[in-house]
Amino acid sequence: MIWLPVIGLLLLSLLFLPSVQETLRSPMTESMRRFARGSFAELSEGMTHFYWIGPERGPVAVCVHGITTPSEGLVPLAEELAKTGYRVLLYDLYGRGLSDHVTGPQDRAFFHQQLQDLLAHEGVVEDFTLIGYSAGGCIATSFAAENLPRVRQLILIASVGLHSPTSPVASFMEHRPGLRDLFLRWTYPMAARRYLRSHLTDSDTPPDVTRAQMAQTRRRGFFPSNLAAMRGILRDDFGPEHRLFHLQGLPVLAIWGGTDRIIPGHVIGRLAEINRSAKQDVVEGAGHGVVYTHPQEVARIISDNIRHGLH
Numbered sequence: 001m002i003w004l005p006v007i008g009l010l011l012l013s014l015l016f017l018p019s020v021q022e023t024l025r026s027p028m029t030e031s032m033r034r035f036a037r038g039s040f041a042e043l044s045e046g047m048t049h050f051y052w053i054g055p056e057r058g059p060v061a062v063c064v065h066g067i068t069t070p071s072e073g074l075v076p077l078a079e080e081l082a083k084t085g086y087r088v089l090l091y092d093l094y095g096r097g098l099s100d101h102v103t104g105p106q107d108r109a110f111f112h113q114q115l116q117d118l119l120a121h122e123g124v125v126e127d128f129t130l131i132g133y134s135a136g137g138c139i140a141t142s143f144a145a146e147n148l149p150r151v152r153q154l155i156l157i158a159s160v161g162l163h164s165p166t167s168p169v170a171s172f173m174e175h176r177p178g179l180r181d182l183f184l185r186w187t188y189p190m191a192a193r194r195y196l197r198s199h200l201t202d203s204d205t206p207p208d209v210t211r212a213q214m215a216q217t218r219r220r221g222f223f224p225s226n227l228a229a230m231r232g233i234l235r236d237d238f239g240p241e242h243r244l245f246h247l248q249g250l251p252v253l254a255i256w257g258g259t260d261r262i263i264p265g266h267v268i269g270r271l272a273e274i275n276r277s278a279k280q281d282v283v284e285g286a287g288h289g290v291v292y293t294h295p296q297e298v299a300r301i302i303s304d305n306i307r308h309g310l311h
Contacts (some may be wrong), residue, residue, distance in 0.1 A: 025220040033098050035123065038090075043117035045110075046100030050091035050118060053081030059152075060124055061086045064143075066114070066134030066160075067234070069289075070097030072212035074133060077157075078294045080299035086129070091118055093139075097212065101221025107232040111139045112146065127152040133291050134262070135160045138233050144250060145241040153251040155302060158260055158288050161238035162267040204293035242275035243278045253305050254277040255298055257286035279305050 033040060038051025053075070061081055063074045071090040078088040092099035094106075094114060104110070113282025130151045132140025144151040216222045245252050254271055256263065270276055281301045286294045 003110065003232035025222075026218060027220045028098070028100065034096050037301065041099075041118060041121045043114060043121065045113060045117070046094055048091055048094070048100070048114060048118055050089065050122075052087060052089055053078040054087040055085060056087060058085045058087035058174070060084075060089065060126065060128040061131055062089045062119070062124075062128055063131045064133065064136035064139045065090075065093065065096070066136050067093070067096070067229045068213065068216075069134065069209075069214045070212050070216060072097065073209050073289070073292050074131075075208070075261055076206060076295035077131075077298055080295045081302065084299065084303050089118075089122065089124070091115075093136075094229075095221045096216060096225065101225060103224075104228070105232050106225065106228040108139075108142045108146075108236070111233060112143050115139070116141055129153050131156060131157065132159060133157045134288065135229065135234060138238060141238045141241050142233070142236070145244055148248055148250060153253065153306070154245065156252070156254045157291055157298060158257050158263055159254065159264070160234065161236065162242075162270050163264055205289060206292055209289075209292050215224045239270075239274050242271065242278065246277050247274045249277070253302065254278055254280045255290070255301055256280070256282045257288055257290040257294075258282050258284040259286065259292070260288045262288040281305070 033049070036049060038049060041048050041050060051071075061078075061182070063078060064069070065071050065074050071092045074090055078086075078090055081088050091114075093111065094100055094102040102110075127150055130140045130144055130153075132155070132156075137156040138161040140154060140156065141159070141161055143155045239308070242251055242252070244250075252275060254268075256268060268282075271280060283290050283294050283297045284300070286297070291298060
C-alpha cells in the first residue's frame, strides 16, 4: 500500500504546481521600468505606467487595453489619432505591462478606481473620448455607464462583453466555480502562450507589440491578474449598459475585425438590437488584433464617424 502515499504526494504536488511556477517568474523591478516610455504614477492601489501621445492642446482620448495586450498594443492607433489632433492617454492596467500587480478581485470597481485615480493625477477634468479594446471594452463600457457626464463618446474596438461561451464544457464549468478556477489555474498559462504565439505570427503585428505581449508572460502577476479578471468583470454582460446609452444619448461607435476568431459575428446584430443608435463598422480582413494590424483603417473609421456625427 506504499503506492497510496506516493500517489497522494504526487497529486498534492500537481495541485500546487501553478503556485510554484508563478513564484519562479520574475517580479517587476525598477530596472525593467528604467528606460520605459512615459511616466509612472503611485496611485491608490499601486504604481501605474502611463504616457501621452499627441498635441498638448488636442481633445483628450483615453485608451483602455485588453487583459493580454498591454498599452503598447494601442500605440499604433494612438499615433494615427494624434495625427488628427487627439491627445491620447495610454496606460497599463494593474498586472499588465509595467504597472504593479495588485492582488484581489478585478471587478468593475477595481478597474474604475485605477482610471479615476489616473485621470485625477493627470488633471483631466473635461469630458473625453473613451476607447476600449477587447476586454478593455468591458472596462470602458462600465466606466462610461457610471460616468456619463464625463464621456463625450464611447468607441469600442473588437470589444468583449456582449457574448458568452456556449460550449457544453463552458456551461458545465460555469456552474462549478471551484472546479473552473482549478482548471483555469492549470490550463490558462499554457493556453495564453499558445494563443499569443499563433496570434502574433501575423506579419502585420508590429515587433514592439509582440515583444511587449510576450514579456508579460514571464512576469509575476500577469496570469493571476488575467484569471482575476475572468472571475470578475469578464463574467458580466453589458447589454443593460448599452440600453442605457441609447436612452441617454451617449454616442457609441463599435469597430470589429472581419476575421476575428475571438468575437463571434452575431454580436454585431445583438448590439444593433440593444443600442439602435450605436454606429458600427467592420475592418475586412482584420482579426482580433485590428488595433495594431490595421490602425490606419480604424483611425479613418473613427475620424469619418466623428466628422459626420455619431448620433
